[in-house]
Amino acid sequence: xxxxxxxxxxxxxxxxxxxxxxxxxxxxxxxxxxxxxxxxxxxxxxxxxxxxxxxxxxxxxxxxxxxxxxxxxxxxxxxxxx
Numbered sequence: 749x750x751x752x753x754x755x756x757x758x759x760x761x762x763x764x765x766x767x768x769x770x771x772x773x774x775x776x777x778x779x780x781x782x783x784x785x786x787x788x789x790x791x792x793x794x795x796x797x798x799x800x801x802x803x804x805x806x807x808x809x810x811x812x813x814x815x816x817x818x819x820x821x822x823x824x825x826x827x828x829x830x
Contacts, residue, residue, distance in 0.1 A: 757827070
C-alpha cells in the first residue's frame, strides 16, 4: 500500500477532511499538500500560514523531516491542524 487515508480536523474553520497521503514523502511536503488541498476544498476559507500537525489520540507532533512511513501515521489516523 502506497497511500494512507487520514482524517484532518481544522478547528479554525470548524471542518474536517478525509485525505489520502503517500507514505514515501516527508511530512513537510505532505503538510504543504494538505494545506493546499484544504484551501481548495474549503473554498479559500483556509489561509496559507504555517500550521502544526498533531495526532489527536496521542498528542504526537509531526515534524517536517520525517517520512510518513516512519512517522507512526496509520490508516484512519486523526490529525488536528492548528
